[in-house]
Amino acid sequence: IFTSEALSLSTEMALDKEASTHISRVLRMNTGQQIELFNGDGFSYFAQIQAIERNQVSVRVVEAIEVNNESPLNIHLFQGISRGDKMELTLQKGVELGVKQFTPLITERCGVKLDAKRWQKKLQHWQKVIESACEQCGRNSIPSLYPAVKLQDALSQLNNTSFFMHPDSKHSFKTIIADAQSELQLWVGPEGGFSDEEVEWVESHGCKPVQLGPRILRTETAALAAVSVMNSLWGD
Numbered sequence: 001i002f003t004s005e006a007l008s009l010s011t012e013m014a015l016d017k018e019a020s021t022h023i024s025r026v027l028r029m030n031t032g033q034q035i036e037l038f039n040g041d042g043f044s045y046f047a048q049i050q051a052i053e054r055n056q057v058s059v060r061v062v063e064a065i066e067v068n069n070e071s072p073l074n075i076h077l078f079q080g081i082s083r084g085d086k087m088e089l090t091l092q093k094g095v096e097l098g099v100k101q102f103t104p105l106i107t108e109r110c111g112v113k114l115d116a117k118r119w120q121k122k123l124q125h126w127q128k129v130i131e132s133a134c135e136q137c138g139r140n141s142i143p144s145l146y147p148a149v150k151l152q153d154a155l156s157q158l159n160n161t162s163f164f165m166h167p168d169s170k171h172s173f174k175t176i177i178a179d180a181q182s183e184l185q186l187w188v189g190p191e192g193g194f195s196d197e198e199v200e201w202v203e204s205h206g207c208k209p210v211q212l213g214p215r216i217l218r219t220e221t222a223a224l225a226a227v228s229v230m231n232s233l234w235g236d
């Protein structure tokens with residue numbers, strides 16, 4: 001169970017409503033039983049249920065174990081924002097595959113126009129998707145989610161291990177030798193792809209175009225396939 005609270009041995013805390021309901025009503029756990037908590041600090045905290053009162057569960061941390069199941073690769077996914085649940089799928093599966101940083105990219109064809117308040121809500125929702133994916137796959141370090149940024153404004157972050165997913169490229173990952181220790185950036189277009197102008201910008205900043213085979217993949221497939229290939233070539 002994810003919590004944003006600081007934890008250590010002997011910490012006593014009341015779980016939030018959602019976690020309490022899950023434990024008491026869905027899992028039907030009782031006092032004395034243990035649950036596992038994490039807050040992204042790299043430890044698993046085993047906590048004993050002290051009390052369940054009107055669906056409010058209180059626990060006490062009885063054991064802390066350091067867990068490192070992080071990928072050796074430092075993959076930063078710059079993802080053209082896709083619609084509906086596609087972006088969520090990319091974030092969820094990206095977490096499972098070990099992505100460490102996510103930057104949602106606002107591009108010409110991503111078609112999202114939100115005011116500041118709705119952006120904040122969207123980011124909060126995506127953050128929750130990331131935390132739930134960590135909970136499901138047992139990741140104890142929470143990947144970073146940065147605010148959505150316009151493609152032009154993100155170009156300054158490009159480095160010499162930035163790969164830009166482009167179906168027309170002649171290069172595949174097989175032909176690339178990368179320093180696996182550096183930040184490996186993956187730039188993926190939204191459903192409608194990058195515009196010609198955006199392709200020019202990215203290429204003129206030295207970002208390497210890479211193709212993932214002769215078929216056009218959906219944006220979420222492209223991102224996840226690319227992360228898997230990188231893991232297989234350079235990770236563990």
Ligand code: SAM
Pocket residue numbers: 164165166167168187188189190191192193194210211212213214215216217218219222
């Ligand atoms: N008609 C669009 C185009 O030609 O760019 C298709 C966009 S595709 C659905 C969405 C994104 O997935 C692309 O911008 C690209 O980043 C990535 N992508 C899709 N298929 C790919 C492939 N075979 N190789 C590399 N990237 C691919």
